[in-house]
Amino acid sequence: MVEATDFKNAMSLLTGAVNVITTAGATGRYGFTASAVCSVTDTPPTLLVCMNTSSRSHVHFVENKILTVNVLGAQQQAISSAFASQLSTEERFSHGTWSTLSTGAPVLNDALASFDCQIEQIQEIGTHSIFMCRVVAIQQNDQNDQGLVYFNRAYHHVGQKQAEGV
Template identity: 80%
Template sequence: MIQATDFKNAMSLLTSAVNVVTTAGASGRYGFTASAVCSVTDTPPTLLVCMNTASRSHQHFIENKILTVNVLGADHQHISNVFASKMSTDERFKYGNWSELETGAPVLDDALVNFDCQIEQIQEVGTHSIFICRVVAIQNGQDHHSLVYFNRAYHHVGQVEIA
């Protein structure tokens, strides 16, 4: 049997994009830092987002039925840390400039890319919910350097511009 710590240690070696996933609606405005986000299909455009059911904002994502995946650029490490912290929701959204696209979920204006989504399905697996999300709007940013997480540390990935 594989132990949870062995699995976590192995997964720390899987490089992941760093995202802040946000929601807004009747249940309020919330967000969290996530690396468990991936493409499901391009027809229709669909993402998978995993969220711990013990998160204080978990129920709000379910009630609002929308979310935006804000893919962080190399300069957004502080925003990743803020949305992973114990800070209040109102305090978290004081960092960065936020607007909205089609669903009304908060969009980080200078993110690498934003995927604005409707949550279409929710599957419970162990300690997490898997949100299957139909992408209804995309906004591309100007940054070409991504923030990734590997071996329990942040790293920057992207094009090197040659003068």
């Protein structure tokens, strides 16, 4: 049997894009930092998002049935840290400038990309929920050219800065 510690140590070597996942509804706005996000299919456009069921905001994502995946750029490490911390919801959303697209879930205006989604299916596996999310709107930001990733328990930047005047 594979021990949880061995699994976590090995998974720390799997590079993952850093995302802030958000939702909104009658009880307010909520969000968390996640690297467990991936494309499922482009027809229809669908993402998979994993969330720990012990998270204080888990129930709100389940009830709201909407979320936005905000893909963070290299300069947004502080936003990632805020949404991964014990800060209150209000304090978390004081970082960054937020708007909405189709669903009403918060969109980080200067994220590399934001995928506005409806949660169509939820599967419970161990300590996590897997949200199958149909993408209903996308916002891209051409001002950012470097992504934020998490590898070996640390943040790193990927991509190439474009030369001035190019």
